[in-house]
Amino acid sequence: MNAHLRRCVDAAAALGCPTVGTFVGRDPGLPVRDNLERAAGVFKPLVGYARDRGVEIVIENCLMKGWHPDGYPGNLAYSPELWEWMFTLGLKLNYDPSHLVPLGIDPVAAAMPYVSEIAHVQAKDTEILPGAVNRFGFYGPINGEKGWYRFRVPGLGQIDWPMVIGALRAGGYDGVVSVEHEDHVHSGSTERVQTGLGIAYGTLRHLVRG
Known part of the structure; x- marks a missing residue:
């Protein structure tokens, strides 16, 4: 998955597209805070990779309820509280x-x-x-x-x-x-x-x- 995102960044850079969009997934068996700690380790190098190529990674604030077995938010970017966490990593918001x-x-x-x-x-x-x-x-x-x-x-x-x-x-x-x-x-x-x-x-x- 991370390799695919890097290929999307490479394609965006080649096309002159300033952004590549994705989501912040989760392990439904872990609390949100534990998921955020894991996600920080995943996204920091990806943000750096993108910025070195003139591209920003944007995260949509979609709930992605279908990702969670009980229909709860599967994308940890659904509220302003979580947006603030994203911004500390250098991620930007795809606002919907x-x-x-x-x-x-x-x-x-x-x-x-x-x-x-x-x-x-x-x-x-x-x-x-x-x-x-x-x-x-x-x-x-x-x-x-x-x-x-x-x-x-x-x-x-x-x-x-x-x-x-x-x-x-x-x-x-x-x-x-x-x-x-x-x-x-x-x-x-x-x-x-x-x-x-x-x-x-x-x-x-x-x-x-x-």
């Missing part, structure tokens, strides 16, 4: 506000103190399904699925995109905002995907620079 909504975290308040550490932004929305949380709770069904929320294209969920993009710009972010299409309502055919992307474009076009 859609993953904060199900945690009860305000995407704007979460991002504002750390804009200088954000190296990439993913635009994806989250729709809360009415009443479903009363059955599953915030942790979701026992099979690890989301259960009470689903991802949508920007503009069809709970996220206030003018506030999110405004906070990023106010903090000095002037990088990429890439649409991550995981909207199953607008999937299944080329036409549906294009419709979803059109909605995302219409939501974001006046908020970002071309």
